[in-house]
Amino acid sequence: MSLAHGRPYLAIPGPSVMPDRVLAAMHRAAPNIYEGKLPDMVETLWPDLRRVAGTTQNVALYIANGHGVWEAANMNLFSRGDRALVLATGRFGLSWAESVRALGVTVDVLDFGKSSPVDFDRVETALRADGGAYKAVLCTHVDTASTVRTDVPRLREVMDAVGHPALLAVDCIASMACDEFHMDAWGVDVVVAASQKGLMVPPGIGFVWFSQKARERCRTSDLRTPYWDWAPRADATEFWQYWNGTAPTHHLFGLRESLDMLAEEGMPAVWKRHEVLARTVWAAFDAWGAGSPDIALNVADPAHRGRSVTAARMGAPHATRLREWTEHKGGVTLGIGLGMAAPSEPAYHGFLRVAHMGHVNAHMTLGALAVMEAGMVSLNIPHGQGALAAAARVVGSAV
Ligand SMILES: *Cc1c(COP(=O)(O)O)cnc(C)c1O
Numbered sequence: 001m002s003l004a005h006g007r008p009y010l011a012i013p014g015p016s017v018m019p020d021r022v023l024a025a026m027h028r029a030a031p032n033i034y035e036g037k038l039p040d041m042v043e044t045l046w047p048d049l050r051r052v053a054g055t056t057q058n059v060a061l062y063i064a065n066g067h068g069v070w071e072a073a074n075m076n077l078f079s080r081g082d083r084a085l086v087l088a089t090g091r092f093g094l095s096w097a098e099s100v101r102a103l104g105v106t107v108d109v110l111d112f113g114k115s116s117p118v119d120f121d122r123v124e125t126a127l128r129a130d131g132g133a134y135k136a137v138l139c140t141h142v143d144t145a146s147t148v149r150t151d152v153p154r155l156r157e158v159m160d161a162v163g164h165p166a167l168l169a170v171d172c173i174a175s176m177a178c179d180e181f182h183m184d185a186w187g188v189d190v191v192v193a194a195s196q197k198g199l200m201v202p203p204g205i206g207f208v209w210f211s212q213k214a215r216e217r218c219r220t221s222d223l224r225t226p227y228w229d230w231a232p233r234a235d236a237t238e239f240w241q242y243w244n245g246t247a248p249t250h251h252l253f254g255l256r257e258s259l260d261m262l263a264e265e266g267m268p269a270v271w272k273r274h275e276v277l278a279r280t281v282w283a284a285f286d287a288w289g290a291g292s293p294d295i296a297l298n299v300a301d302p303a304h305r306g307r308s309v310t311a312a313r314m315g316a317p318h319a320t321r322l323r324e325w326t327e328h329k330g331g332v333t334l335g336i337g338l339g340m341a342a343p344s345e346p347a348y349h350g351f352l353r354v355a356h357m358g359h360v361n362a363h364m365t366l367g368a369l370a371v372m373e374a375g376m377v378s379l380n381i382p383h384g385q386g387a388l389a390a391a392a393r394v395v396g397s398a399v
Contacts, residue, residue, distance in 0.1 A: 004331040011368050012335040013144045013174060013309035015196040015203055016358035018254075022200055025257035026250040033247055039239045041256055042247070048259040052199075052267065053172075053191055053209045054182035060233035062206040063248050066173040069192040069206035070099045073169055076230045077136050077190065077214070079222040080104040085126060085166065087118050087139040087155075090146030091339035096138055096171060103223050108134075114146050114340060117304040120158050127162040135217075136167040136190070142175040142306030145338035147353065148299050149179065149306040156187040167214050173197060176207075177262055178308035178357055180271045189214040198308060200261070200358045201254040210234075261359075274307040276398040277356040277365045281310045283394045284369045284387040288376070291384025294318065294350070298340075308357040311337065316350035318381045322372060323352055325379055330371035362395050 010017060031038040049059050062072050078084065081104065086097040088111045101107045108130075110122055118139070127134070137159065142149045152170055159168060169190035172181055176191075177198035183191050189211040196203035208230055215231070226232075227244050236242045262270055282297060282305070289295040294315030299305045314322060319337060326332040337351020354372075356365050369391050376383045 002329050004328055006331055009332045009364055009368060011332055011355045011364075013197070013353060013355040013357055014194075016198070016200060016355065017360060017364075018202065019200055019258065019261060019359045021261060022254040022257045026254040028250070028253065031249050033239065033249065038247065038249060038252065042239070042242065042252055045252070045256060045259065048263060049207065050209070052177055052259070052262060053193070053207075054186075055184045055191075055209050055211075057184065057212055058210045058215060058230070058234040060208045060210070060230040061242060062208070062228075062233070063204060063243060064194070064206035065196070065203050066171075066192070066194040066206065067095075067099065069173075069194060069208055070096050070171070072206065072208050072228050072230065073190050073192050074100050074103055074105070075223045075225065075228040076208075076210070076218050076221055077167065077169065078103065078105045079220070081106070082135045083108070083130070083133045085110070085130070085134045085137045087123065087137065087150065088112060089116070089118060089140055089148040089150060090114060090143030092143050092145060092171060092173075093138070093140045096140070100138070112148075115148065115298045115300070117148055117301075118150050118155065120154060123155065124158050124162060127159065127164045127166075130164075132165055134164070134166040136169050138169045138171070140171040141181065142172075142179055142308060144174040144306075144309055145311065145340070146298055147306045147309050147311040149175075149304055152181070152188060153186050160187075167217060174308055174357070175306060177267075177270060178274045179306060183209055184211075195251060195255065198358050199255065200258040201251055204248050204251045205255060271307070273361075274356065276395065277360060277362070278305065278307040278310060279398075280362075280365050280391045280394045281354050281356055281369065283390040284372075285310070285312050287385065287387035287390045288373075288383040292382040295383060309335070309353055309355045311340075311351065311353045313337070313340070313350050314352065314381065316346050316348070318350065318379070319352040320349035321379050322375045322381060325375035326368075326371050329378070330374060332368045332371045334368075334372070362399075366391055366395065
């Protein structure tokens with residue numbers, strides 16, 4: 001039998017759960033893009049979008065996913081022949097590096113592996129050795145594959161201590177509106193995010209926030225084409241210029257609603273909710289892992305874990321069997337293990353991820369963990385006892 005009939009829960013790290021309020025806001029006839037409700041409403045988005053990223057500076061929107069805003073940032077940041085330093089803490093830094101390299105920029109990658117945080121001594125050495133040539137340092141705030149979180153203020157400190165002039169660009173696609181972030185206070189020059197993760201809107205809007213410093217330093221970047229140029233989007237005087245063409249009409253109504261929801265909750269409470277739900281998942285894995293050497297979180301130190309998604313190993317083929325069980329028997333879809341092993345390798349089936357990203361509350365996370373434990377029982381996957389009680393204690397003592 002299956003107990004999956006009911007509301008399904010997509011607990012993969014993007015796209016995330018769409019709130020009914022967002023869906024309802026999008027459910028409408030095609031709006032006029034020349035005047036009226038849509039252009040008027042869009043003018044209200046800019047202060048809220050700045051607030052979510054912690055900046056008073058520029059914001060440009062694109063009809064794009066995360067890969068698209070990587071390229072938007074790249075094309076504004078760099079000229080052919082420029083140099084960039086990329087810090088990779090999993091899969092996504094490596095992919096961003098590839099997208100920069102493909103444009104004719106010379107890229108040095110510091111690869112910290114699949115479960116370790118940035119080693120700032122190595123960063124300092126690389127910055128000192130480079131003599132100020134790097135135009136930008138690129139990093140991932142939370143790598144969605146490894147779920148390693150980068151200490152961005154510490155990175156800024158290291159760049160300042162070395163006196164390196166490089167711009168600092170951060171991929172916040174997995175962390176925006178989930179994990180605490182302050183673009184201006186942390187000295188970040190360029191931030192990219194996408195609508196389908198913490199911002200709770202379907203995939204289709206990409207965000208690039210950029211500092212005045214980045215704007216001036218990059219004025220002559222020669223990779224830029226009219227479509228990707230961030231300046232006319234940030235400074236639009238006519239509505240079409242925000243998108244360089246037709247606006248993503250319905251997504252914008254969804255975004256207005258999601259920004260209202262974030263404002264009603266308040267960003268500190270949004271971050272706190274993600275923190276508590278993350279700790280809830282970690283507590284369950286710690287208890288399961290106490291009874292099985294195969295079960296463990298990917299990132300050993302909680303200080304270096306992202307708050308929106310958790311990667312774990314369960315021993316092959318248990319992770320894949322459990323994912324299939326939770327989806328088809330319990331209505332909860334968990335994330336695949338990304339970048340840990342190739343899908344053709346047997347080891348691939350030993351990794352999974354649990355998202356706790358965006359429109360997620362206590363009963364969803366506790367429910368997902370309970371369904372996982374039910375699956376382990378049904379599939380005879382060895383696991384320690386007490387995980388659900390431990391998870392409930394995290395919630396109960398936080399609220
Ligand atoms: C999801 C994600 C991406 C890629 O976004 P797409 O919308 O799938 O192109 C890039 N970086 C991070 C950190 C992500 O979480």
